[in-house]
Amino acid sequence: MTLIMEIVIPRGFQEEVVEMLKENLVLGMLDMEVANDLILFKISLTTENSEKVLDDLEKRFSNLMVLEYLLSLYKHLYLVLTKYLMI
Numbered sequence: 001m002t003l004i005m006e007i008v009i010p011r012g013f014q015e016e017v018v019e020m021l022k023e024n025l026v027l028g029m030l031d032m033e034v035a036n037d038l039i040l041f042k043i044s045l046t047t048e049n050s051e052k053v054l055d056d057l058e059k060r061f062s063n064l065m066v067l068e069y070l071l072s073l074y075k076h077l078y079l080v081l082t083k084y085l086m087i
Contacts, residue, residue: 005053005054006043007040008041009061011033011038017057020060021041024045024056026053027045027046
């Protein structure tokens with residue numbers, strides 16, 4: 001199953017996020033400036049890779065307040081989906 005994940009990071013971390021995502025074998029990604037020096041990433045990935053991507057992003061960027069909340073939401077969503085779909 002394929003998921004679309006969205007994360008928002010401050011400008012200046014784009015290259016680091018792109019490299020991290022490439023290492024995690026995401027299916028595709030799109031990044032765009034949204035406002036106030038924030039970058040929105042839309043990431044297409046398999047459910048199998050989603051937990052590792054979330055863990056890697058959390059380890060590296062959890063100190064950024066913007067990501068902390070979003071990552072916790074995605075982790076919760078992942079757990080609900082995997083339980084519901086029995087993946």
